[in-house]
Amino acid sequence: MVNNIFISGVGGQGIITASRIISGAFFEAGFDVKKAEIHGLSQRGGSVVSQIRYGDKVFSPIIPKAKCEHVLSLEKMETLRYMELYNSKTRFVINDLKMLPITVSSGKFDYPENVKDILFSRGINDIKLIDADAMAKKEFSDSRMANTILIGVMSSSIDIDENNWISSIHKNIKNKYIEKNIQAFKLGKKYGVENVK
Template sequence: MTTTPPSPCSITLVGVGGQGTILTSDLLALAAMHAGFDVKKSEIHGMSQRGGSVVSQVRYGERVRSPIIPEGATDVLVAFERNEALRFAHLLKPGGLLLVNDTERIPVTVSSGAQPPAERLSERLAAYPGLHLVPADRIAAEVGNVRTANVVLVGALSKLLDAIPDDAWQSALRQRVPAKFLDVNLSAFSAGRAAL
């Protein structure tokens, strides 16, 4: 997807505490920086880390002012889990894209019986025309490390953001991923890119 400056490209990333959303938003922000863009990456830590919903926002472009993405202005929503995808889908702009890890983490409120599960989750997600479902957990397992599902999603995301060239993503991965895990993460990135 191409965004013409000065309007920044706005990516919202949502998941469950512990799923590795922070690495994904770091890689996206660094790649945008290496591509020569202004960039802002915002995330809220704290109580939200204890298994709750987590949200990061990344914006890049010629010049970025607000680190917070206005409601209804998200170009791409990256969701690490299907409930979270639907919880935040209203933040998308009309025609925005939805990149979703095709997996489900049952909230404690449901597993304990306090709340009913979301109804018709798959069907409601499919109603979004910009939906891309990626089996990131399965692809990560095939690549050889289930913990690289977040980088599989980065690979898939890179396919949707063609203003950021491949070498910028590669530089981001080399800068951010520890050397001993670099090869498996580069494979995860390529596999994610091939999945779209």
């Protein structure tokens, strides 16, 4: 059995670090893990994704269509770009953040405002849309904690021990930010537990 986690967002948002923390937790828990992403050109403010697969044995690093269990999206619209990966049971944690691509700010396209409704209309119900930037600013006076809060929320529906997440944060975050990230993670997890769909 292979489990699939898909992370989407915009270049510069910290997807690589977020996916390091997540994949690191499964590594700590003793699973076989693969984490695939693309470096280079697309990182310059373009759409960026990371794919994490874990289980007893993982071969391909690429998630097959409709096989995604968990989605973490750091920007609202980016969630909609990969519909073929989702199914009606896929669980979503979405940052309620809107970043306008140049194609919108130049007036050529409209930004889809109703991300949640679009997902609902595809039979997807397990959606947690969270203004993580506001939460991070309020609780930590630091919007950079937003990603870790969202990871905490997602962790609440993944069955591995919390220690694995904490040691992954220790291994993947600079020393002086570790404690703050652990607090952010726990805050997110608490939110996730209290807001079960």
